[in-house]
Amino acid sequence: xxxxxxxxxxxxxxxxxxxxxxxxxxxxxxxxxxxxxxxxxxxxxxxxxxxxxxxxxxxxxxxxxxxxxxxxxxxxxxxxxxxxxxxxxxxxxxxxxxxxxxxxxxxxxxxxxxxxxxxxxxxxx
Numbered sequence: 001x002x003x004x005x006x007x008x009x010x011x012x013x014x015x016x017x018x019x020x021x022x023x024x025x026x027x028x029x030x031x032x033x034x035x036x037x038x039x040x041x042x043x044x045x046x047x048x049x050x051x052x053x054x055x056x057x058x059x060x061x062x063x064x065x066x067x068x069x070x071x072x073x074x075x076x077x078x079x080x081x082x083x084x085x086x087x088x089x090x091x092x093x094x095x096x097x098x099x100x101x102x103x104x105x106x107x108x109x110x111x112x113x114x115x116x117x118x119x120x121x122x123x124x125x
Contacts, residue, residue: 001114002024002025002026002030002099002114003024003025003114003116004022004023004024004025004097004098004099004114004115004116005022005023005025005116005117006020006021006022006095006096006097006116006117006118006119007020007021007022007023007119008020008021008119009095009119009120009121010120010121010122011122011123011124012087012121012122012123013123013124013125014087014088014089014123014124014125015086015087016087016123017083017084017085017086017087018084018087018121019081019082019083019084020037020081020082020083020084020095020097020119020121021079021080021081021082022035022037022079022080022081022082022097022116023077023078023079024078024079024099026078027078030075030078031054031055031075032054032102032103033054033099033100033101033102033103034051034052034053034054034099034100034102034103034104034105034106035051035052035071035073035080035097035098035099035100035105036048036049036050036051036052036097036098036099036100036105036106036109036112037049037050037051037071037080037082037095037096037097037098038095038096038097038098038109038112039091039093039094039095039096039121040093040094040096040118041090041092041093041094044093046096046109047062048062048107048108048109049061049062049065049069049082049095050062050065050069050070050071050082051071051100051105051106051107052071052072052073052080052105053103053104053105054102054103054104055075055103056072056073056075058105059071059072059105060105062107065084067086068084068085068086068087069082069083069084069085070082070083071083080097082095082097084121087121087123088123089123089124090123091121091123092121092122092123092124093121094118094119094120094121095118095119095120095121096115096116096117096118097115097116098112098113098114098115098116099112099113099114099115100112100113101113
């Protein structure tokens with residue numbers, strides 16, 4: 001069973017940037033699946049952040065992330081990245097990466113079958 005491990009979270013001031021990475025434990029077939037990022041703040045439901053399809057040629061983010069967050073992937077390194085700029089306190093959450101059931105990126109978390117353990121992002125002065 002493939003495992004996903006997120007890294008790069010931490011404490012950042014408002015307006016700052018963070019780069020989250022997600023590494024898959026197995027190289028085999030990594031490039032067959034879309035990857036997604038989700039987040040969950042305390043007391044709130046998990047929400048979609050962004051996704052990228054299997055070959056990296058199509059990616060999109062949620063409305064709150066447009067113009068600030070970018071999803072990218074490197075299939076040669078089995079990694080997917082979430083670049084977050086202009087961070088706001090309301091971006092504070094645990095961020096999770098996930099592998100979709102196929103190569104198409106989707107918003108619905110139900111399409112994602114493998115999840116990482118999450119990494120904490122805190123935006124505070």
